[in-house]
Amino acid sequence: MVRADASVSIKVLLNATTADFGFRPTYVRVWLAKQKAVALIYGDWDESYNELPRWVLRVQLTMPGTVAVLRTSPVRVGRQLDESRAYFHRLFWTFPPCIEAFRHCKPLVSIDSTHLYGKYGRTLLVAIAQDGNSNILPVAFALVEGENAESCSLFLSHLRQHATPQPGLLVISDRHNGIKAALEAPDGGWLPPAAYRAFCIRHVVANFALTFKGKDARRLLVNATYAKTEVEFDYWFDILRSEDPAMCDWANRIEYSLWTQHRDEGRRFGHMTTNISECVNLILKGVRNLPVCSLVKATFGRLPELFVRKGREAEAQLRTGQQFSQHLVTCIEANLKTARCFTVTLYDKDNSEFTVAETTPTGSFSLGSYRVSLTSQTCNCGYFQALHFPGVSS
Structure with missing residues (x-):
């Protein structure tokens, strides 16, 4: 079994x-x-730690550009250090295809951790990205003793240095103090305007639920966080305030840019949670139960399978000419999920601008009127700005 x-x-x-x-x-x-x-x-649990440095070195020799940073701890015998032996402490690693692919992804990374279930436990830190076609990309990994300030600092500093040097990057994570300390370090490279931070809404709501009980309150808070305009945010926040002003006071203690979509300046691309990190568990299914070297080998073996499969899919899309049409279908479906019926009341062909009225399916009740500009990729509803839907070139 x-x-x-x-x-x-x-x-x-x-x-x-x-x-x-x-x-x-x-x-x-x-x-x-x-x-x-x-x-x-x-393979043996203990011998796996001895095999790991040798295997990493072989990968670096055969795949130039592979980054692997191994940290060890000294062995103490009484009060003396035994220089001939060392314990495994931490490992950061990433592969050249991941670094290259991230250049073509959305300018954001999702940081998450998962506990290992083998003989010696430990924690796996993962940085995940997503491209414009919603394909998931594991960017970098780290094997650490736990999610603390020092381990998160090692992971994020090497992530910034080797894999994600792009300016203006957004980091989505939970509110763990270790990640907070690492991102706020003066020399870490993650402070604005070089980089920005946003909270995973799932974790924010979980913390909110520790103080305020009831599904309705959580739902109102979630609706407010997902609001793409200030008007929509105020609508849900006012309802929340009418339920209990203390709920709003709790939320107001967190900077709006960290947890609301209408104040993120479009940096989230609609990613309100770290859920894309959960998808990596499918790629690395079962490896959390393996010895350390087998776990690292699994990332090396399964990522090429992912790249080959996605590469073939991309080639098929290009051959059939469906890539752009699929993009439009995605955008239309995203709008239809939130709107009942659209009616274009004014069309400026020269400037590619529309005035669109949204109504219920029967047309008996108006849900609002919006100004859409395909040229500037803006809309009063906030979807263009928040989700970066593709515009139309002349």
Whole structure:
């Protein structure tokens, strides 16, 4: 079962053991047995740490441009340092195709962490990006002891130095103090105007729910955060204030540019959460249960599969000429999700400007009127500015 799926849960293994052999071992015994099975299949847990530096060096020699920064800790025997031995501490790595591909992505990265479930635990930090066709790109990785100020600083400083040097970059993350300290470091390269920060709304709402109970309050806050214009934001915020002024006071303690879409100056591209980071779990399915070297090897092996598959998809789109039409379909679908019925009441062909009235399907109730400029890519509804829909060239 472990060979088929290294992420198989201890509960599933425990139930299978009970069903096949007629006795029910303890959870700890099954956990220990799984670690032994993983070691037999993927290599010894301890030896994996010794193999890692050798494997990283081989990759750097065979794939020039690969960045790998390995940090170790000294071994202490009593009060003396044993210079002949060292413990694994942290590792940052990224590959040349990831660095090159990010140049063609949206100017934002989503930072997230995931816990490892192997014998020695640890935390995997990942930076994720997305291109204009909504393809997910893992940019860089770091294997650290936990999400703290020092480990986040190592990850973000090397991410900035080696993979994402572009100015004006936006970082979307949770409100973890370790990430906050790393982004606010004077010499980290992440302070405005070189870079900007935004909070994952899912985490903001989770923190909000710790103080204020009830799904309606959370829904109102989410609606306010997703509002693309100040008028729409004020509408939802006023309702929230009528429910409980303390809710608004809580939200007002956070700078608006960090959690609202209408004040992000278009930097989010509509990304309000770190959910794109969750997609990487599909690419790295099961590796969180493997020895350290096998985990790093998995990123090396599975990323080429991703690039090859996406490359073939892109070539197919170019051959059939569907790339631009699909872009337009995406934009139309995005508008239809939020609007009921559009009627063009005024059309300025020379300037590619429209006045569009939005109504209910029956046309009995007006939902507003908006001025759309395809040339300047702006609209009163805020969608052009927030989501960067493609314009029309002359």
